[in-house]
Amino acid sequence: MVSHGLYGTLWMVLCFGPFLTEELQIPEQIGAEGGSVVFTPENLPTSINLIQWYFGTNFILSAQSGEPVIDQGYKDRISFNRDTLALELRDLTLDDSGKYILTVIPTTGDTFKEETSLQVFENITNVRVTGPEELLIEGESSANLISEGTGSISSVQWMKDNSPLSPSNNIIFSSDNRSVSISPVQRSDSGEYQCTYRNPFSSETAKLSLTVNYGPEDVSVVGQHVVDLGVHVSLSCSANSEPSASFSWKFNETDTNVTTDTFTINQTDFTHSGDYECTASNKVTKRSVSQKHALLVKEGGEVEAAGRGLTSGEIAGIVIGVLVAVAGICGLIVYLTKMKKTPKPNLQQNGPAKGGAQSRQETDLNYADISHFQKASGERVTLGNMSEPSTEYAEIKHGENGRAPPPPYGSQVSNSPVRRDLQLLLSPQEDG
DSSP states (O other): OHHHHHHHHHHHHHHHGGGOOOOOBOOOEEEETTOOEEEOOBSOOSSEEEEEEEETTEEEEEESSSSOEEOGGGTTTEEEOTTTOOEEEOSOOGGGOEEEEEEEEESSSOOEEEEEEEEEEOOOEEEEEEOOOSOEETTTOOEEEEEEEESOOOEEEEEETTEEOOOOSSEEEOTTSSEEEESSOOGGGOEEEEEEEEETTEEEEEEEEEOEEEEEEEEEEESOSEEETTOOEEEEEEEEEESOOEEEEEETTEEOSOOSSEEEESSOOGGGOEEEEEEEEETTTTEEEEEEEEEEEEOTTHHHHHHSOOOHHHHHHHHHHHHHHHHHHHHHHHHHHHHHHSOOOOOOOOSOOSSHHHHHSOOOOOOOOOSEEEOTTSOEEEOSOTTSOOOOOOOOOOOTTSOOOOOOHHHHSTTSHHHHHHHHHHSOOOOO
């Protein structure tokens, strides 16, 4: 049973082998206008008797044993390879797009017929991008970018500053990708926009620059705040703005004639101290922003200390000086407090003061114990009642000659035993 099946298979291969080929195939082709393509059949049968090429229903060529027969319309545009049955078509036009049919007739057996297609792409030309004609202001304006071009368009790509442009909250693409809407515009939307049309054989790019106006903002004035008398001073004003801001200056709220970004003082004097105000303006956005700068003109060495920061050594010196000063003040307070606590006798002086100058001077007081006296003869005289111990003092003032005048006892020792004894002692007496 097995041997009969094997013999049957071998017999079929020997008899029909030349006709048991794979299905005839012709890959599809694409081409550019003015270019060329080659149709190359695959899986050809053997023992071919006749082949024919058609474009739709239009005859192109027929080949048998002799020279091929070519239609007059294709005579200068085609080439045929008898071995591979390949057909080359040159100088392509858009009208060449469509179906191509190959018919193969073997010497024996069935006829083979296969179709393929050709698409001819028109070259892309005249690509351009149009945008808004009015000036764009950040946060207020909208921009619509519209692209146009001719040719067979397979794809449209947008880029900004050589990077792909993607949709965002304020960027929207049309369904065919040929236009872009930006609303509202931001300063980051400024730049060069590129739109590229492509097909497999050609591409073309158009560009458009977009400028978004904004500002001014971040206005600042750079310069010294404290300067020496008689020096040159420059104050520089800057602002972030598109287009570039224009500048004007005021001094102490009074307009000046300076309209540049720099205010210059050739030689300072004290009248230059005050507030300098720079105003930056944008002629497109119609906005203005001002910034003030204080300037102080000082004499000589005051500027160096005032105009720079203190070093660590200077700070340490100041701290030590302050501590020394505080210690000195505390010592003076203690000294004065102790002096106030020292008792001073309140003694009155009888009689007029001698000389105006002498009356204004502080009185020098000396005190003497006069509880007893000694006579010239050497006898000791006791004053008052010694049973009641007491001490009486007499004021002794030194005059210009250094001699003490008689003490004014009248006010200090009146109505006392000491006064009486003293009077007796001072009375003229005869010894013995």
